Amino acid sequence: xxxxxxxxxxxxxxxxxxxxxxxxxxxxxxxxxxxxxxxxxxxxxxxxxxxxxxxxxxxxxxxxxxxxxxxxxxxxxxxxxxxxxxxxxxxxxxxxxxxxxxxxxxxxxxxxxxxxxxxxxxxxxxxxxxxxxxxxxxxxxxxxxxxxxxxxxxxxxxxx
Numbered sequence: 001x002x003x004x005x006x007x008x009x010x011x012x013x014x015x016x017x018x019x020x021x022x023x024x025x026x027x028x029x030x031x032x033x034x035x036x037x038x039x040x041x042x043x044x045x046x047x048x049x050x051x052x053x054x055x056x057x058x059x060x061x062x063x064x065x066x067x068x069x070x071x072x073x074x075x076x077x078x079x080x081x082x083x084x085x086x087x088x089x090x091x092x093x094x095x096x097x098x099x100x101x102x103x104x105x106x107x108x109x110x111x112x113x114x115x116x117x118x119x120x121x122x123x124x125x126x127x128x129x130x131x132x133x134x135x136x137x138x139x140x141x142x143x144x145x146x147x148x149x150x151x152x153x154x155x156x157x158x159x160x
């Protein structure tokens with residue numbers, strides 16, 4: 001399976017036992033995280049049934065249907081409170097990422113530990129929104145892929 005430099009960089013920040021990939025598209029991130037034993041389980045979520053069908057086929061191809069759940073829904077809605085240790089939202093515009101993160105204002109327990117965000121644009125707005133949610137950024141890296149730079153940030157919920 002081809003793994004882009006952008007996805008490799010995101011992959012390097014994944015932690016915890018259960019990964020949720022929001023906007024999973026092809027499910028390459030959850031598949032590789034499970035195959036490498038970085039996580040025990042994963043949840044591949046997308047708002048569109050077409051990408052989820054492809055994701056399910058890819059998951060089945062790698063015989064990981066028992067480790068990766070495929071769920072249809074917008075943003076964090078398919079998740080249960082405290083279900084995923086690490087939530088990845090990558091490859092979307094910053095404003096779309098903020099719309100997804102707004103769900104944490106209503107259900108803060110959807111975020112158990114960490115967020116890995118890779119906005120295609122509007123990085124400053126995403127950082128500002130994380131500050132508004134009081135979720136500090138703990139890592140910031142840049143992936144170089146196909147003559148483009150992709151900013152990636154990791155933010156972690158602070159223990160109370």
